[in-house]
Amino acid sequence: MTVDQSWVFFILAATIVLFVWSRWRHDVVALGALLACVLTGLVPEAEAFAGFGHPAVITVACVLVLSHGLQVTGAVDAMARRLLPATSGPVLSIAALTALGALLSAFMNNVGALALLMPIALQLAGKLDLPPGRLLMPLAFGTILGGMTTLIGTPPNLIVSSFRAQSGAGHFAMFDFAPVGVAVALGGVLFIALLGWRLVPKRSVPTAASFETGAYLTEARVKEGASVAGKTLGEIEQRLESADAQVVGMVRNKFRVSAPNPRRVVEVDDILVIEADPEALDSVLGDLGLRLEADVPTTADKDTSTEKAEDKPEGDTDNVLQELLLMPESTLLGQSASGLRLRSRYAINLLAISREGHRSIKRLRSTPLLAGDVLLMQGQAEDIGEFARDYTCLPLANRAISLADRSQANIALGVMLLAVAAAAFGLLSAAVAFALGVLVYMVLRVVPLRSVYEAIDWPVIVLLGAMIPVAGAMSSTGAADLLAQVLMDNLAQGHPVVLMTLLLVVTMTLSDFMNNAATAAVMCPIALSAANQLGVSPDAMLMAVAIGASCSFLTPIGHQNNALILTPGGFRFGDYWRMGLPLEVLVVLISVPLLLWVWPL
Known part of the structure; x- marks a missing residue:
C-alpha cells in the first residue's frame, strides 16, 4: 500500500464515520474531505473545485428548481387529488398513495414529492382510522423507490452516469434505469400495500x-x-x-x-x-x-x-394552534427561537418543539432547530401562513395554509415534460435540457426570480461538488483498485455475479447510514475497478450501485424523507427496519436477476 493510498483510506474512513455520526451537516463533512485531499496532495489545487461545474451537479440544481415550480404552481397537488381514491380501504389507499409518490419522485425531487403528499396522507390516516405512521412510512419509502427509475430521479443516478462517462462508455440515457428500477419499484409498492404497512409499529402522534x-x-x-x-x-x-x-x-x-x-x-x-x-x-x-x-x-x-x-377580555381575537414541519431547505435550520423575532415580525408565538417523539418547551428559546422538527405555533392563521411561506415549513393536518400559486401550473408541467423529452431522445444533454427549462421558468416567471436560488438544496450541491474530486482521488491513487481486489479475493472469489450482489448489498448498507449521493461517489470507483479486473462490462456493477444507493430503508438518517416522517409519524429510531429490512431483501431478490438479464456481464 502506497502513502497516497493510505491517506485516501484514512480520509475516506474518517468521512464515513463523520457522515454516520451526523454531528456536522453532510456538506461540511464533504468539504472537509475535499480540502484534506487537497492538503495531502491527492487532489491538485487547480482541480479542487472542478466538481462544482460537473454536469451531474448542474443537473441536480436545475431539477430542484423545476421541481419547485411544480410545487408552487400546484400542478402536482391538483394531479394528486384527482388520482387518489376518495373512498377505499387501507390496501387500495396505501397502494395508490405509495405508487403516486413513486411516480412523482421519478421526475421531481423526492423530498418535494413527499412534502406535497404528506398532508394528504395524514388526512387519509384519519379517514381510515389508522395511525399516521402507517401511511407516512409507506409514502416515504415509495418516494425513495421511485427515484431509481430515471436518470434525474435521484442524485446517485446522475453520479453513476457521470462515472460511466468518465470510463469512456458514455452517459446513461434518461430511461436506462427504468427496466430494473421500475420492476423494483413496482415490487416494492406491492409489498408495502399488501403487507409492509402492517409491519409499521403503531405509534402515538405529536398533535x-x-x-x-x-x-x-x-x-x-x-x-x-x-x-x-x-x-x-x-x-x-x-x-x-x-x-x-x-x-x-x-x-x-x-x-x-x-x-x-x-x-x-x-x-x-x-x-x-x-x-x-x-x-x-x-x-x-x-x-x-x-x-x-x-x-x-x-x-x-x-x-x-x-x-x-x-x-375572555373584550377585543380578544381568535387564535389557532398550527403544527409546522421544518423542511430540509428551511433557513430556520440551526437557529433558535430567541433569534427569530417571531412576535415583532409575525405576531405569533412558538409554544413547543417536537423532535423524535420528545415534545417539550425545555430550553425552547435556545434550542437549535433541525430538519424534521415539528413546531407548535400560536397566532392568527394568516400570520402563521406568512411565516410558513417565508421559512419553508410544511403545515400538517388539514393543510390549512395554502402555499401554492396555481396560475401557471400547465406551463410548469409542460416545461418539465419538454426538458425530460429533450434529454430522453438525446436532443440535448441532461444538464443543458434542464438548464434551458430553468431559463424558461425565469423568463415566464413560473417561479419568482427571488425563489429560483432558494429552491436549490445548496448542502446537496456542495456535497456533490466536493465528493466528486474525492472519488477521483480513489481512482487516481489506485485505492479503488486495491479495495476491489480485496472484495474479489476474500469474498467474491472471482465470481462476477457474487461481486455484483456484494456491491449492491454494501452500497445499500452504507446508504442506510450516510448520504446516498456520497455513497454512490464512494462505491462507483470500486465498481469500475472490479469490472475492469474481472474483464466484464461495468454497466451491471454501476447499476447495482445505483439501486443500492436508492434503498435507504433501515434508519431515519439514511435519507431526508425518512427523517421528515420521524416526528409526524411518532417513530423511534428502531422502527424503520421492521418494514425496511424485508423490503431491502425483496429489492435484492428482484434486482439481481434483472440486472443480469438487462445488463449482462
Whole structure:
C-alpha cells in the first residue's frame, strides 16, 4: 500500500464515520474531505473545485428548481387529488398513495414529492382510522423507490452516469434505469400495500394535544412598585430565561394582545400571560414584582385559548394552534427561537418543539432547530401562513395554509415534460435540457426570480461538488483498485455475479447510514475497478450501485424523507427496519436477476 493510498483510506474512513455520526451537516463533512485531499496532495489545487461545474451537479440544481415550480404552481397537488381514491380501504389507499409518490419522485425531487403528499396522507390516516405512521412510512419509502427509475430521479443516478462517462462508455440515457428500477419499484409498492404497512409499529402522534409542555399559561399582574414596570417585554423575557419562560400574551384595560411586540413597555396593572413550568416560575415571579392572577389551562388542553372563555377580555381575537414541519431547505435550520423575532415580525408565538417523539418547551428559546422538527405555533392563521411561506415549513393536518400559486401550473408541467423529452431522445444533454427549462421558468416567471436560488438544496450541491474530486482521488491513487481486489479475493472469489450482489448489498448498507449521493461517489470507483479486473462490462456493477444507493430503508438518517416522517409519524429510531429490512431483501431478490438479464456481464 502506497502513502497516497493510505491517506485516501484514512480520509475516506474518517468521512464515513463523520457522515454516520451526523454531528456536522453532510456538506461540511464533504468539504472537509475535499480540502484534506487537497492538503495531502491527492487532489491538485487547480482541480479542487472542478466538481462544482460537473454536469451531474448542474443537473441536480436545475431539477430542484423545476421541481419547485411544480410545487408552487400546484400542478402536482391538483394531479394528486384527482388520482387518489376518495373512498377505499387501507390496501387500495396505501397502494395508490405509495405508487403516486413513486411516480412523482421519478421526475421531481423526492423530498418535494413527499412534502406535497404528506398532508394528504395524514388526512387519509384519519379517514381510515389508522395511525399516521402507517401511511407516512409507506409514502416515504415509495418516494425513495421511485427515484431509481430515471436518470434525474435521484442524485446517485446522475453520479453513476457521470462515472460511466468518465470510463469512456458514455452517459446513461434518461430511461436506462427504468427496466430494473421500475420492476423494483413496482415490487416494492406491492409489498408495502399488501403487507409492509402492517409491519409499521403503531405509534402515538405529536398533535397539539400531545405536546408535553408541562407548562401553564399563567396570568400575572404587574404590581405597584414592581421592578418590571416601565421595562419592555424584551427586557422582561431576558429575566425569564432562567426559568425557560416566555410571555405569550398581554392584557391591558380588557384588551388582549397576542404575541406582543418585545419593544412594548409594561405598565402597572398590566396582565402578562406567561408560559412556563410552574416549578421554575415560582422562583422568579417574586423578583419581578408580579402577582399570580389565575392558572389557565395548558396548551395541551382541548380549549387552547389563553384564558377561560367566560373570562375572555373584550377585543380578544381568535387564535389557532398550527403544527409546522421544518423542511430540509428551511433557513430556520440551526437557529433558535430567541433569534427569530417571531412576535415583532409575525405576531405569533412558538409554544413547543417536537423532535423524535420528545415534545417539550425545555430550553425552547435556545434550542437549535433541525430538519424534521415539528413546531407548535400560536397566532392568527394568516400570520402563521406568512411565516410558513417565508421559512419553508410544511403545515400538517388539514393543510390549512395554502402555499401554492396555481396560475401557471400547465406551463410548469409542460416545461418539465419538454426538458425530460429533450434529454430522453438525446436532443440535448441532461444538464443543458434542464438548464434551458430553468431559463424558461425565469423568463415566464413560473417561479419568482427571488425563489429560483432558494429552491436549490445548496448542502446537496456542495456535497456533490466536493465528493466528486474525492472519488477521483480513489481512482487516481489506485485505492479503488486495491479495495476491489480485496472484495474479489476474500469474498467474491472471482465470481462476477457474487461481486455484483456484494456491491449492491454494501452500497445499500452504507446508504442506510450516510448520504446516498456520497455513497454512490464512494462505491462507483470500486465498481469500475472490479469490472475492469474481472474483464466484464461495468454497466451491471454501476447499476447495482445505483439501486443500492436508492434503498435507504433501515434508519431515519439514511435519507431526508425518512427523517421528515420521524416526528409526524411518532417513530423511534428502531422502527424503520421492521418494514425496511424485508423490503431491502425483496429489492435484492428482484434486482439481481434483472440486472443480469438487462445488463449482462
